[in-house]
Amino acid sequence: MKKNIYTIFALLGCLCLQFRSVAQNMTDGIFMAKNNFCGGFGYTYDAWNQYWEGSLFRENKNLGTVKTQMVTAMGNYGISDRFNALFMLPYVKTEATKGTLSGMSGVQDLTLALKYRIAQIKNISLIGSVGSSIPVTNYVADFMPLSIGSQAKTFFTRGIVYYTLPHDLAFTAQGIYMHRTNVRMDRTMYYTDQAYFTNEVAMPNIVNFSAKFGHYSYRWQLEATYEQNITQGSIDIRRNDMPTLPVKMDFTKVGFVAAYRIPQLNDLQVQLTASQVVAGRNVGKSTNLSISILQFIDFRRNRKSDMPSGPICRPGDVNHIQMQQQKENHEHKE
Amino acid sequence: MKNIFSSKLFQFSSIVLIFSAFIFVACDKSVERDGTELDPLVPTKVDADAGTWKPMLLQSATDVSLAAPEDVSSANYQKELADMKTSMQNISDDQRVAIRYWAGGGVLRWNQIMRALVAKRNLPPAENANGEYPVPSSASPNNDPIFPFSNPPYASRAYAYVSVAQYDALVAAMAHKQQFKRKAPYQVDANITPVIVSKSSLPSYPSEDAVLAGVTYEMMKRLFPATEDTLFLYQKKEEQKWYKLWAGAATKSDIEAGEKLGKAIAQKVLARFTTDGMRNAIGVKAQWDSLAKRVEEQGEVAWVSLEDAPRPPMLPFFGNVKTWNMDFATLKSLSTQYPPLSYKSTEFKNQVAEVKEYVTTKATRENIAIVHFWADGAGTYTPPGHWNAIASEYIASEKQSEFRAARNFALLNTAMMDAAISCWYTKSYYYYPRPSQADPTIKTLTGVPNFPSYTSGHSTFSAAAATVLSYIFPTNASKFDAMAKEASISRLMGGIHYRMDCEYGLKYGALVGAKAVERGQNDGVK
Numbered sequence: 001m002k003k004n005i006y007t008i009f010a011l012l013g014c015l016c017l018q019f020r021s022v023a024q025n026m027t028d029g030i031f032m033a034k035n036n037f038c039g040g041f042g043y044t045y046d047a048w049n050q051y052w053e054g055s056l057f058r059e060n061k062n063l064g065t066v067k068t069q070m071v072t073a074m075g076n077y078g079i080s081d082r083f084n085a086l087f088m089l090p091y092v093k094t095e096a097t098k099g100t101l102s103g104m105s106g107v108q109d110l111t112l113a114l115k116y117r118i119a120q121i122k123n124i125s126l127i128g129s130v131g132s133s134i135p136v137t138n139y140v141a142d143f144m145p146l147s148i149g150s151q152a153k154t155f156f157t158r159g160i161v162y163y164t165l166p167h168d169l170a171f172t173a174q175g176i177y178m179h180r181t182n183v184r185m186d187r188t189m190y191y192t193d194q195a196y197f198t199n200e201v202a203m204p205n206i207v208n209f210s211a212k213f214g215h216y217s218y219r220w221q222l223e224a225t226y227e228q229n230i231t232q233g234s235i236d237i238r239r240n241d242m243p244t245l246p247v248k249m250d251f252t253k254v255g256f257v258a259a260y261r262i263p264q265l266n267d268l269q270v271q272l273t274a275s276q277v278v279a280g281r282n283v284g285k286s287t288n289l290s291i292s293i294l295q296f297i298d299f300r301r302n303r304k305s306d307m308p309s310g311p312i313c314r315p316g317d318v319n320h321i322q323m324q325q326q327k328e329n330h331e332h333k334e
Numbered sequence: 335m336k337n338i339f340s341s342k343l344f345q346f347s348s349i350v351l352i353f354s355a356f357i358f359v360a361c362d363k364s365v366e367r368d369g370t371e372l373d374p375l376v377p378t379k380v381d382a383d384a385g386t387w388k389p390m391l392l393q394s395a396t397d398v399s400l401a402a403p404e405d406v407s408s409a410n411y412q413k414e415l416a417d418m419k420t421s422m423q424n425i426s427d428d429q430r431v432a433i434r435y436w437a438g439g440g441v442l443r444w445n446q447i448m449r450a451l452v453a454k455r456n457l458p459p460a461e462n463a464n465g466e467y468p469v470p471s472s473a474s475p476n477n478d479p480i481f482p483f484s485n486p487p488y489a490s491r492a493y494a495y496v497s498v499a500q501y502d503a504l505v506a507a508m509a510h511k512q513q514f515k516r517k518a519p520y521q522v523d524a525n526i527t528p529v530i531v532s533k534s535s536l537p538s539y540p541s542e543d544a545v546l547a548g549v550t551y552e553m554m555k556r557l558f559p560a561t562e563d564t565l566f567l568y569q570k571k572e573e574q575k576w577y578k579l580w581a582g583a584a585t586k587s588d589i590e591a592g593e594k595l596g597k598a599i600a601q602k603v604l605a606r607f608t609t610d611g612m613r614n615a616i617g618v619k620a621q622w623d624s625l626a627k628r629v630e631e632q633g634e635v636a637w638v639s640l641e642d643a644p645r646p647p648m649l650p651f652f653g654n655v656k657t658w659n660m661d662f663a664t665l666k667s668l669s670t671q672y673p674p675l676s677y678k679s680t681e682f683k684n685q686v687a688e689v690k691e692y693v694t695t696k697a698t699r700e701n702i703a704i705v706h707f708w709a710d711g712a713g714t715y716t717p718p719g720h721w722n723a724i725a726s727e728y729i730a731s732e733k734q735s736e737f738r739a740a741r742n743f744a745l746l747n748t749a750m751m752d753a754a755i756s757c758w759y760t761k762s763y764y765y766y767p768r769p770s771q772a773d774p775t776i777k778t779l780t781g782v783p784n785f786p787s788y789t790s791g792h793s794t795f796s797a798a799a800a801t802v803l804s805y806i807f808p809t810n811a812s813k814f815d816a817m818a819k820e821a822s823i824s825r826l827m828g829g830i831h832y833r834m835d836c837e838y839g840l841k842y843g844a845l846v847g848a849k850a851v852e853r854g855q856n857d858g859v860k
Contacts, residue, residue, distance in 0.1 A: 061642040100640055100770045102693060102777035102829070140702055143779075182365060186706035189369070189723070191713050195450030197369025197723060204363055232363070239478065240460040241713050242781075 024257065024271065025076040026086055026113055027174045027210060029125050029162020032078035035299040039075035040269075042292030044068075048277075048284030051145075054236030055281060064098025066145050066284060072292075082117035089136070092148035101146055106139040108149040113156075127160035142185040144243040145284065152180040152203045170216040170223070178206040183245055190244055192235045201245045204233035212257065221259035225275060228252050237282050251280035255288070269294040370446050372438025376532045377735035384737035385509030388857040389502040390658070390744060391603055395509035398598045403514055403539040403587055406522045414585040415519055422582045425529060429580040432573040433530045437581075440546040440574055441500060441739040442730055444554075445722055447570060448496060449715040451558050455484040456712055458645070458784075465643035469616065475559040482557065486791055487652040487754045489716040491612065492557045493743075494658065494751035496550060499603040501744035503549035503596050504542060504737045510595065511537040519585055528583040540592035541584045542736055547574040548596025553603065610656035615649040622646060629765045635677045635772075637765045637786040648785040653759025658748035659849035665752070668845055669759040672838045674766055674788040685832040689769040690776055693829035702779055705828040708792060708821040709780045717792050717821070718750040721799035724817070728807050741859055746802045749850035753798035754791070756846050757839065761786040769829060778829035790831045793822035793839025794846070801847025805854055818843070 025038070032038050049065040050057060074088035089110045095103030113131030120126075133154045141151035156178040163171040180203035189197050207230045214223030231248045255275025261267040275288045385395050392398070404410050436443060459467050459479035468479055475481035482488055516539035520526040536542075551571035555564045575593055578584035625647075626636035639645045657665050675682040692701070710717045725746050729739045766788035770776045783791070800818035804811035822840050825831035 098642065100776070100778045100782045102697075102779050138699055140699070140706070142706060186703040187709065187714070188707065189449075189453065189714055189720075191450070191453040194368070195446075195453045195715070196365065197446070197449070198365060198367055200365045200367075202363045202365050238457060238713070239480075241457050242711075244713070 024273075025074075025084070026088070026111075026115075026129070026131075027158070027160065027172070027176075028212075029127060029160055029164075029170070029172050031082060031084050031115070031117060032076050032296075034078045034080045036078045037075060037297045037299060038077075038294055039073075039297070040292055040294035042070075042072040042074065042271075042290055044070040044072065044288065044290040046070075046286050046288045048286035051284040052280045052282055053239070053241075056239075057285075060099075062099035063096045063101070063145070066096050067094065069093045074292075074294075084115045086113045086115060086131075087111060094146045094148060096146060104140060104143060104146050104148050106148055107137050108135065108139065109133040109154075110136050113158075115160075123164045125160070125162040127162060129156075129158040129160065131156050131158075140186070141183055142187065142245060144245070144247075150180070150203060150245055151183045154181075155179045164216075168215050168217040169213070171211070171213045172223075173209070173211040175209045176207070178208070180205055185245070191238075192244055192246055203246055204231050204235075204248065206231050214256075219261055219263075221257065221271070223257050225255045225257055225273070226253070227255075227275070243282065247282040249280075249282045251277045251283045253277050253288075267296065372442060372730060374434070374437040374530060374532065375439040375442075375736075376733060377738075378733045379735060379738070380534065380536060381735040381737045382508070382512070382536060383860075384505055384735070385512045387505050387737075387741065387859050389505045390498045390748070390853075391606060392502045392506065392599065395505050396513070398506060398595060398602070400510045400540060400591055400595050403516050403591065406517055411585065411587070414587060415523060418519060418579055418582060418585055419526070421580060422526075422529065425580055429577070430529070433577045433581045436543065436574050436577045437531045439730070439736060439739065440543055441504075441736050441743060442726055443570075443574070444496065444500070444546070444550045445726055445743060447567075448492060448554065449719045449722060451554075451563060452484045452489045452492065452719050453713060453715045455480065455482055455558065455560075455563075456489070456714060456716060458483060458485075458712060461643050461645075467643075467645055472556075472559055476561055480560050484716070485648055486716040486718060486795070487615070487649045487758060490718040490747070490751040490754040490795070491655070492554075493718050493722060493747040495603060495607050496553045496557070497740065497743040497747040498658070499549050499553045499600055500546060501740040502603065503545050503599040504740045506595060506599055507540055507542045507545040507592065508536075508737060510540055511542075514539050516588070519582060526582050529581040531578065531581045531583050534583070538584055538588045540595050541575075541578055541588040542592065543578050543584070544575045544589040544592025545596040545599075546736065547571045548593035549600045549603075550596075552597050552600030553607075556604065556607070606656070611654050612652075615652040615655060616646075617651045619646070622650060625650060625762050625765050633678075634764075635767055637767050638771060639784055640768060640770055640782050641784055645784045647762075648783070649758065650762045650785070651758075653755055653757075653762055655755050657752050657755050659752055659846075659853050664849075665756055665759065669756040669842065670763055672841060674764050674834055674838070677767070677772075682832075685834060686769060686772045686776075688833060689826065689829055689831075690773060692827050693776055693779060696827070697779060701827045704820060704824045705779045708824040709828065710792075711781050711783075717795045718747070718754070718799075720821075721746065721750065721795065721803075724814075725799075725803060728803070728810065732807075738859070741857070742806050745806070745850050745854045746799060748853070749798045749802045749847050750795050752849065753794045753843050753846045756842055757789060757791050757794040758785075760789050760842065761791075764788045766835075769832060776829050780828040780830060782830050787831060788835050789839035789842055790822060790825045790835040791839070792825050793818075793831075793836045794843040796821040797840040797843025798847035798850070799843075801844050802850050802854070805851045 046068040047065050050059045070090045070092050072088055072090040076084055076086045078084055090108050092108045093105035111131060111133040113129050115127060115129040118126045118128050135149060135151050139148050141147050141149060156176050158174055158176040160174040183201045183203055185199045185201060188199050210227040212223040212225040229251050231250060233248050235246055235248050237243045237247055253275045255273060257273045259269055259271040261269045271292045273290045277286050389395060459470060461467050470479045470481040470483050472481050515537045518538040520528055520533050551567055554567050575589055579589060629636045710720045729742060765786050768782055768787045770778060770782055796818035800814035803814045822836040826833055826836050
């Protein structure tokens with residue numbers, strides 16, 4: 001019997017998307033210059049003590065606060081100035097402060113993506129990206145909200161518009177369509193919109209939009225962020241039920257991202273993000289904080305070549321770092 | 335050399351790639367099989383002697399009488415036959431879908447429907463603003479919390495009553511079939527070729543499908559009285575009742591007599607259903623407190639709810655509900671013959687330590703898979719439902735007749751309801767704390783059920799079910815035994831039961847199951 005099922009795991013959708021605040025390069029308009037690599041680690045702390053059961057906003061005294069911590073390894077390599085390869089791989093640990101349920105931990109999904117600047121029209125970059133994520137361990141998916149992931153493989157395609165404005169201001173908007181493969185659980189029946197006597201779950205796809213605006217220069221970054229997530233389908237967590245993998249997880253999130261490259265540490269970048277879910281459906285009203293540290297490595301054979309680019313490659317501004325350094329030197333002399 | 339990545343060709347192909355990815359992902363999402371698929375049933379054995387089998391509640395197979403049908407040569411019958419042919423010529427797509435569905439076997443279909451409804455309604459009520467848990471009411475089933483909360487004891491009772499009613503009704507149907515020996519339409523008129531369904535050699539009056547539809551609907555609308563559920567059940571009843579007419583295998587009078595018989599037998603079963611003690615199974619606070627007090631007076635520690643706010647124990651007096659395969663005195667002595675370890679004993683402390691080990695160092699991925707495979711918690715068809723699913727596979731693959739399938743489900747489900755009664759009797763008698771009460775650092779890999787620990791319900795259900803299924807399918811006995819043991823140990827692996835709960839649960843379950851086997855050995859089924 002063919003039936004559409006529309007659902008997704010409430011917390012997990014959050015998790016997947018929260019990675020983006022760590023691995024900023026997946027969603028922004030910045031490219032690594034050819035033969036440059038930027039890599040590092042991020043730590044994320046996410047917590048909620050109230051959630052939406054469908055549209056009903058509630059607490060659960062038998063969960064208390066659900067905390068998720070993540071350490072993410074990530075990297076971004078410049079195949080060319082306009083074509084980058086990216087990866088990220090998180091380790092996730094969950095716990096609930098009340099009740100008896102055990103938390104879970106483990107290495108989750110490896111995400112690989114390719115990002116390409118399709119066109120540059122004056123100060124506007126049009127960027128396309130495709131990618132995929134695969135679970136790298138056999139972690140438990142069907143233990144929401146304490147499981148660390150959904151075990152779905154994903155294939156996504158993303159469009160990014162990046163607009164650089166005078167006075168080091170920048171605006172970025174991105175949209176992603178994420179296809180998710182079916183998942184097999186340990187149990188052989190579940191109930192969502194109907195009873196299923198199988199361990200197979202169809203995972204609804206995800207549409208996500210986000211935008212940010214603020215200051216972006218080589219040294220500093222301070223931008224306000226906005227994100228809207230929409231999971232396809234219409235399956236809600238039933239009244240007082242445990243969430244199941246294919247629940248419709250929607251949320252609206254606002255926050256900021258701040259970053260600084262430390263001159264004394266070879267321009268090591270420290271990045272902070274904070275965000276708050278302000279509206280949602282089948283998700284926790286979570287507060288999310290992250291810190292990440294990123295370092296460039298220049299693999300160019302001939303660094304004194306005629307290509308005057310630095311590690312960061314902004315459109316129409318390939319020698320951005322040089323300009324930045326000149327500017328700073330100039331200020332220093334004064 | 336020009337960089338290939340900046341070429342126009344590459345730009346173009348990347349755009350194509352992105353757009354094709356959108357097309358790829360926009361396709362319909364579903365699972366290919368939802369597990370309800372059944373091939374049309376052609377029984378290996380028709381069981382024409384089922385009218386001589388011993389019913390469970392009826393005094394005799396013809397306890398409920400049925401008027402004799404008109405002869406097939408009568409004008410009325412000939413008109414029915416002509417109407418049936420017209421209906422066959424005008425068959426709709428929906429009717430074909432319904433025929434295909436019910437041709438898989440009515441007993442198996444109703445079992446699936448019931449498991450689905452149990453899962454749908456197996457949700458514990460949420461606490462209200464006063465920190466109290468409202469009790470679902472059959473008098474106002476649509477109000478939150480919707481009636482029923484089909485937890486394991488409730489579910490075991492639902493499966494048992496429906497199975498017993500179906501069995502008795504089908505035995506009666508066969509007795510009347512053999513009494514009247516009315517031919518089927520395709521035996522009267524050789525030009526009739528039924529759609530999808532096979533030609534049964536059995537007499538046609540009354541229609542066994544209509545009997546099954548009538549009896550099952552009457553039972554299930556009381557078990558699942560919310561309007562949404564009853565409307566769904568009514569639609570299924572009507573489909574099953576008429577599909578043989580749409581298919582050209584039964585006439586209107588076969589069907590109407592069948593439904594009437596089914597309904598009348600349901601009334602006999604309901605007389606027991608409404609007076610079996612279920613209404614007193616919840617109890618009141620003073621009674622719950624007395625269970626704890628009794629244990630404390632013996633110097634032991636009493637169970638407390640680990641939920642916040644504390645939830646009353648689940649149906650603590652279900653142990654007093656009327657049993658199927660033994661009397662109450664037998665049940666009481668059977669269910670208290672193995673007392674648990676004393677809470678203060680060293681052996682018990684060792685068992686707590688073992689639970690802790692299972693949820694920490696021994697919490698392997700393989701073990702968690704076992705825990706979750708058998709958990710059958712809230713939102714599922716419960717452990718009795720899981721064993722119905724297992725039984726369904728064997729019944730379907732053996733292509734058992736409707737009559738035999740009903741009898742085997744009745745043995746299985748009365749055994750499991752008795753197991754629930756026995757286990758709940760034991761649980762309330764010893765009122766033993768859960769591992770996470772004994773050691774609050776024990777964090778569990780599945781939800782802690784809100785009732786006492788000793789003995790394990792899963793173990794009791796599973797051993798009772800495995801004992802009955804091993805009697806019915808003796809060549810698979812070792813498989814059922816292994817499944818029961820795995821279901822049992824899964825509760826220790828999950829951190830919600832001690833080893834003693836699991837091991838003695840299996841022992842109790844086997845004793846209860848043996849009583850159902852005794853019934854099976856004496857019901858005349860060969």
